[in-house]
Amino acid sequence: MLSVRLQQILRYINPTDKIADIGCDHGYLAIGAIEKGVKYVQLIDNKAAPLSVAKKNLKNYEKLSKISYSLSDGLSKVDKKVNVACICGMGGDLVSYIIENKIDVARRLDYLILEANSKNEILRKKISDLKFEIIDEDIVYDKKKYYQIMKIRYNEEAPKLSQVEILLGPILIKKHNQIFIDYLHNQLQTIHAIMEKNQVLSEKLNNKKTIMEEILNETI
Ligand SMILES: C[S@@+](CC[C@H](N)C(=O)[O-])C[C@H]1O[C@@H](n2cnc3c(N)ncnc32)[C@H](O)[C@@H]1O
Missing domain, CATH: 3.40.50.150 (Vaccinia Virus protein VP39)
Known part of the structure; x- marks a missing residue:
């Protein structure tokens, strides 16, 4: 299989x-x-x-x-x-x-x-x-x-x-299916775990977090 x-x-x-x-x-x-x-x-x-x-x-x-x-x-x-x-x-x-x-x-x-x-x-x-x-x-x-x-x-x-x-x-964003939404939550969880350890997020990671939150909020 x-x-x-x-x-x-x-x-x-x-x-x-x-x-x-x-x-x-x-x-x-x-x-x-x-x-x-x-x-x-x-x-x-x-x-x-x-x-x-x-x-x-x-x-x-x-x-x-x-x-x-x-x-x-x-x-x-x-x-x-x-x-x-x-x-x-x-x-x-x-x-x-x-x-x-x-x-x-x-x-x-x-x-x-x-x-x-x-x-x-x-x-x-x-x-x-x-x-x-x-x-x-x-x-x-x-x-x-x-x-x-x-x-x-x-x-x-x-x-x-x-x-x-x-x-x-580009197409994953448009399709916005359940697996994509789960993936975004999963990525954000990882970022939140870093933040809970009081580690400072790099600018790149902070940008990622903002983009992912915006995409989730726009369409859910
Ligand atoms: C993890 S396996 C992936 C097998 C299969 N494509 C899949 O998706 O299940 C990666 C394979 O790529 C081969 N590989 C790595 N670099 C390569 C290259 N530059 N050219 C050809 N094969 C390469 C490795 O030897 C290995 O067999």
């Missing part, structure tokens, strides 16, 4: 897509994509051990899809046929590096699906600076953690994200 996080990521993949899974690790995302009908999957990892685990896990799927494996860094060896790259389960700074390091590849793709386990602000700032637009966004709660998922594509005309959008996600 796939995790809630991976199931949500898979919703952004169409059966007609040709995907590259960057940082494939165990290969579960690729398996989910093939089960959804995807016929072309490139699994990429920069370490040999996870790639060989993925190969074992995908053995029974070889008849269902064209599967290839690359021991390589980020987007550097993405096949020309691939139209969608998934970069999931890493920190926001590493996802940012992977995109910027091979920006020509990232820009020619139809879209990228990103899920950073941390530092989503850094990631949103970077993709905005590199002229990608966020087409869709979601937040899920899985094994006591919140995960933010973004579908992005290159758009030379993409307007720059505001400070609030970088912090909380």
Whole structure:
């Protein structure tokens, strides 16, 4: 059974897509994509051990899809046929590096699906600076953690994200669903815990607190 996080990521993949899974690790995302009908999957990892685990896990799927494996860094060896790259389960700074390091590849793709386990602000700032637009966004709660998922594509005309959008996600703010509200409360609880220990909030954290309180008060 796939995790809630991976199931949500898979919703952004169409059966007609040709995907590259960057940082494939165990290969579960690729398996989910093939089960959804995807016929072309490139699994990429920069370490040999996870790639060989993925190969074992995908053995029974070889008849269902064209599967290839690359021991390589980020987007550097993405096949020309691939139209969608998934970069999931890493920190926001590493996802940012992977995109910027091979920006020509990232820009020619139809879209990228990103899920950073941390530092989503850094990631949103970077993709905005590199002229990608966020087409869709979601937040899920899985094994006591919140995960933010973004579908992005290159758009030379993409307007720059505001400070609030970088912090909380332009589409997450608009969707304003229950998980997003819970996430805001959860973040504010952490900030209040810091304040209860009489620690002075940094200017950055204080700004975050104000923005999150305003967003909650505006729409609840
Ligand atoms: C925590 S796993 C995430 C697995 C899967 N993508 C998921 O979301 O469940 C991160 C994987 O990314 C790989 N990785 C880290 N940096 C990478 C890079 N620059 N290029 C390719 N793979 C990378 C690691 O070896 C590891 O297998």
